[in-house]
Amino acid sequence: MKKRVFSGIQPTGNIHIGNYLGAIRHWASSQDQYENIFCIVDLHAITVAQDPKELSMKTREVAGLLFAAGIDPRRSAVFVQSHVGAHSELAWILNCFIPIGWMNRMTQYKEKSEKQKEQVSVGLFDYPALMAADILLYETDQVPVGEDQKQHVELTRDIAQRFNSIYGAVFKLPEPVIPDVGARIMGLDDPSKKMSKSDANPGHAVNLLDSTDAIRSKIMKATTDSKREICFDEKRPGIYNLLVIYELFSKMSRKEITARFEGKGYAQFKNELAEAIIEGLRPLQLRYRELTADPHYLDSLLAEGSARVKPVAEKTLSAVQKAIGLVPPI
Ligand code: TYM
Numbered sequence: 001m002k003k004r005v006f007s008g009i010q011p012t013g014n015i016h017i018g019n020y021l022g023a024i025r026h027w028a029s030s031q032d033q034y035e036n037i038f039c040i041v042d043l044h045a046i047t048v049a050q051d052p053k054e055l056s057m058k059t060r061e062v063a064g065l066l067f068a069a070g071i072d073p074r075r076s077a078v079f080v081q082s083h084v085g086a087h088s089e090l091a092w093i094l095n096c097f098i099p100i101g102w103m104n105r106m107t108q109y110k111e112k113s114e115k116q117k118e119q120v121s122v123g124l125f126d127y128p129a130l131m132a133a134d135i136l137l138y139e140t141d142q143v144p145v146g147e148d149q150k151q152h153v154e155l156t157r158d159i160a161q162r163f164n165s166i167y168g169a170v171f172k173l174p175e176p177v178i179p180d181v182g183a184r185i186m187g188l189d190d191p192s193k194k195m196s197k198s199d200a201n202p203g204h205a206v207n208l209l210d211s212t213d214a215i216r217s218k219i220m221k222a223t224t225d226s227k228r229e230i231c232f233d234e235k236r237p238g239i240y241n242l243l244v245i246y247e248l249f250s251k252m253s254r255k256e257i258t259a260r261f262e263g264k265g266y267a268q269f270k271n272e273l274a275e276a277i278i279e280g281l282r283p284l285q286l287r288y289r290e291l292t293a294d295p296h297y298l299d300s301l302l303a304e305g306s307a308r309v310k311p312v313a314e315k316t317l318s319a320v321q322k323a324i325g326l327v328p329p330i
Contacts, residue, residue: 003141005030006174008039008081008134011058012050013197015065016205017277018185021248022146026179028070030144036076037138037309038066040302043081043088044130047123048112063298065208068288079305081134086313090133091126093320097163098129107151132156137313139172147183148194150176167323171316182248188222191237209285212278219274220267230261230269239266246273249280 007027009019027038040062045055059080066078081087103109106128113120135143135156143153153176160171187193189203199205203221210218224238232254234240246269247257261269291298321328 002033002035004037004138005034005142005144006037006039006135006138006140007144008041008044008131009062009066010045010197011040011042011055011062012045012048013058014205014207014209015062016185016195016197016207017245017281018146018195018205019197020069020208021182021185021245022179023144024066024069024071025182025248026144026177027066027076031070031072031075034142036071037140038071038076038078039081039134040066040079041081041130041134044127047121047127048116060292060295060298061209063302064288064292065284067291067298067301068284069208070284073301073304077305077308078302079309080302083302083306084137084310084313086137086310086317087130087133090137090317090320091130093324094129094132094136094159094163095126097166098132098159102155102158103128106155108148128152128155129159132159135174136160136171137316138309139312139316140174141172142177143174144177144179146185147178150178163320170319170323181244185245186237186241188218188241191223191241206277208281209288210281215277215281216274219270219277222270224266228265230264230266231258242270242273246276249273249276 005027007023009015009023015024027036030036040059042055042059045058063078063080067073071078103125109125109127112124116124131152132155135153136159143149143156145153153174157173157175160173164171185195187195187199187201187204188206189201193199195205197205203218206215206218219242222238222242224242225236227236227239230239230243232240232243243254243257246252247254250257252260318328
């Protein structure tokens, strides 16, 4: 029996190389090893204000990008969260078992809500309960995510354990799987901030669908420091971040990279980095254009994905409903 992998991505903003290097790349490369379920989490997206047209466009765009990145619909189920009603239903039930103190500790909520103050939605606060529902519905073994989602997966384990301690072994306990390198790609404009889909500065992130000119210009403008030496030193976050991106796109070792740029300047390194990203993204961009030429094809793949996962989700939801004493309909 293959272990089951579940992960998710929000259809908001522009999907960037941080999402790719921290998560999507791993989802695509481990498909033979695991049974895979990948979810486009539109219900998470609406925890902050979304333009309706933009949300549906982005949902299809993310689907196209996942398939273009190599996720194979025969080996992996890709589906839209709102197409499987069990996610919302289980989230409600979990809400009633999660102590509010646990939710108050979630750092992502604290960061996101700081800007919005009193206007912040209840949904944003409750975001981790829906994420726990996503994961627990599928008896997930592993959740491959970037560093920023680790706390949410750990909370999911705590919720499952608490529920199981009251009602018996209903939920499987999932493990977060965080890559050794690339789990936290930083902003190009400010290497003290995580690269994020919602940052308004155009120089902040390289997006997966950026043109070659945009990639070159963003990399050439990326923040570094006033030193000269090109080496992997975490105390120099700007150049370190760029080197990590180069390492992952070039697939060279750190030793080879250090030797290659010894005595060379930042401009030459940045030129080569931009070319490595352009080359690395080229096949994905080509495939994306092919796939999205027929939008019905994408929609049909998503429909197949939800049809495949729905029975699994409904089985878990029924087990939970039964465990807590909800009377089933006849
Ligand atoms: P989201 O949409 O913010 O990001 C998708 C994936 O990309 C990773 N990631 C990064 N990795 C490295 N460096 C970065 N700068 C970077 N930014 C983002 C994220 O860690 C994530 O793996 N809450 C989730 C979506 C979700 C989910 C789930 C994930 C909903 N339900 C269940 C796993 C399981 C999110 O907002 O990801």
